[in-house]
Amino acid sequence: MSHNPVLAYGEWIAETPDAWPEAAIEAARRAFIDVLSVSIPGAAEPVTQLAFQTVAPWGAGPSTAIGQGACLAPPWAALVNGAAAHALDFDDNFDPAKAHATAVLAPAILALGESEGAPGRACLDAYIAGLQILGRVGQGVNPVHRNRGWHATATIGAVGAAAACARLLKLDADSAANAISMATSMAGGFMSQFGTMTKPLHAGLAAKAGVMAASLARAGVDAGRDTLDGPTGMNRLMVGPDYERLRDGLTHVEHGQTLRFETEAIGEPLLLLSSGLKVKRFPNCGSAHRAMDGVLTLMQENDFTPDQVEAVHVRAPVTHLNNLMHMNPQDGLQAKFSLEYGVAVALLTGAATLQDFTDAAVGRADIRAFLPRVHRHPVDKAEGEFPTEVEIVLQDGRVFQTAVAMPAGSLAAPFTLDQHWAKLDGCAAGFLAPDRIESLSRALAEFAELPSVAPLTEAIKGPFLN
Numbered sequence: 001m002s003h004n005p006v007l008a009y010g011e012w013i014a015e016t017p018d019a020w021p022e023a024a025i026e027a028a029r030r031a032f033i034d035v036l037s038v039s040i041p042g043a044a045e046p047v048t049q050l051a052f053q054t055v056a057p058w059g060a061g062p063s064t065a066i067g068q069g070a071c072l073a074p075p076w077a078a079l080v081n082g083a084a085a086h087a088l089d090f091d092d093n094f095d096p097a098k099a100h101a102t103a104v105l106a107p108a109i110l111a112l113g114e115s116e117g118a119p120g121r122a123c124l125d126a127y128i129a130g131l132q133i134l135g136r137v138g139q140g141v142n143p144v145h146r147n148r149g150w151h152a153t154a155t156i157g158a159v160g161a162a163a164a165c166a167r168l169l170k171l172d173a174d175s176a177a178n179a180i181s182m183a184t185s186m187a188g189g190f191m192s193q194f195g196t197m198t199k200p201l202h203a204g205l206a207a208k209a210g211v212m213a214a215s216l217a218r219a220g221v222d223a224g225r226d227t228l229d230g231p232t233g234m235n236r237l238m239v240g241p242d243y244e245r246l247r248d249g250l251t252h253v254e255h256g257q258t259l260r261f262e263t264e265a266i267g268e269p270l271l272l273l274s275s276g277l278k279v280k281r282f283p284n285c286g287s288a289h290r291a292m293d294g295v296l297t298l299m300q301e302n303d304f305t306p307d308q309v310e311a312v313h314v315r316a317p318v319t320h321l322n323n324l325m326h327m328n329p330q331d332g333l334q335a336k337f338s339l340e341y342g343v344a345v346a347l348l349t350g351a352a353t354l355q356d357f358t359d360a361a362v363g364r365a366d367i368r369a370f371l372p373r374v375h376r377h378p379v380d381k382a383e384g385e386f387p388t389e390v391e392i393v394l395q396d397g398r399v400f401q402t403a404v405a406m407p408a409g410s411l412a413a414p415f416t417l418d419q420h421w422a423k424l425d426g427c428a429a430g431f432l433a434p435d436r437i438e439s440l441s442r443a444l445a446e447f448a449e450l451p452s453v454a455p456l457t458e459a460i461k462g463p464f465l466n
Helices: 005-015 022-042 046-058 074-086 102-116 120-141 152-168 173-184 198-219 234-238 243-248 286-301 318-323 339-349 365-373 417-428 434-445 454-459
Strands: 060-065 070-072 309-317 374-379 388-394 399-404
Touching: 005 120, 005 152, 005 173, 022 074, 022 102, 022 120, 022 417, 022 434, 046 060, 046 070, 046 074, 046 198, 060 074, 060 102, 060 454, 070 074, 074 102, 074 198, 102 120, 102 152, 102 198, 102 454, 120 152, 120 234, 152 173, 152 198, 152 234, 173 198, 286 309, 286 318, 286 339, 286 388, 286 399, 309 318, 309 339, 309 365, 318 374, 339 365, 339 374, 365 374, 417 434, 434 454
Parallel strands: 309 374
Antiparallel strands: 060 070, 309 388, 388 399
16 A cells, blocks of 8 residues: 555555445434435525525436425535535534544445446445545644544545545546545635534535546546645645644644555555544534533533523633634524534533524523633543533532533434434424324334435425425
């Protein structure tokens, strides 16, 4: 295997056999259950509707645009469906890349797979392989890449999607390397877009990039070999000119983020199983979830009501709090990136649902009144070094405390299959008729055996009920 990561990853994509453990196949299938669940209500969101209205006049094609009752060319379907998958911020997180992986990979794979007549097993295979490369690239530039304000879903996601699509198209090693390299020229996205429609659009743009890069590579377009690790590679441009100093000075490593591209043992361990995905319990930024889990735990374990709470103190890694920049959110999008809002909603409602992150909900008097009682305390440590600490102080002087190292939905507390199906039912209700939900569930249950993805995409083609 080459020590050049572009060549090494291209070779791995082309030559690794489809002989994954059954646990990996099942984990990939559950990832598709989750992402299609959240894509259904996400398809009705303004950003998705606007994206569809923009690209639809550019031409029909073979690939389903979820919920729109129409099919588009594969790149445009990937863009629209990626936006739908990420529109509600209810999709999974992937720690090695610090990215929303499935919201990028699944739309790219399904759009290209539908146009190519790919069977379900090939789509799952492409997902596993693409996720591995997405993770390896992420480990080569993180944590600094993400901490300095790049949205890894958009940047690293584009490269992972290209790898997944190269796998689906069965490209040879040289062509797969071209696809991976080419995707770096389509990678971009800043965290300054958080709280706007452009943030979920990042997932769609990355999915589109993957489809285009792999398709262009199949056609014979070549690309450079130093675009990941080179004088002007992703590591030095998208980490910074101090990349080598930071790499050589690392004293604490989380999620395999060594600022080095692994080329010796690319597939070991299989990151889908060793790191897993963080499936979301709540439809907002995952950086708030440990605090929200802590609040709900303290409520369940102790005898108090929200009106008795004097203050909530949250001590969390500064990197988490940086993602939650809206302390006084003004609309539903900003609320998704607000620690204060997430904690207030969890405490006042005992949950946090899609309906709690609408513009109307943000204006609720009880929530607005509670926001000043939530106090953030940044801790200059990585998330693996410091669990989120939650302290609730009551008006009568009682104090309750807990610490949460990993949120619900992570490997530490994974969703059961029943929870996955329940999330699907909850997301699809009101959008799909019961028979369509049943058809979608059946197709997902049999995904690995489907001769094509048509039964799955047909169930979500739409138009939806609302």
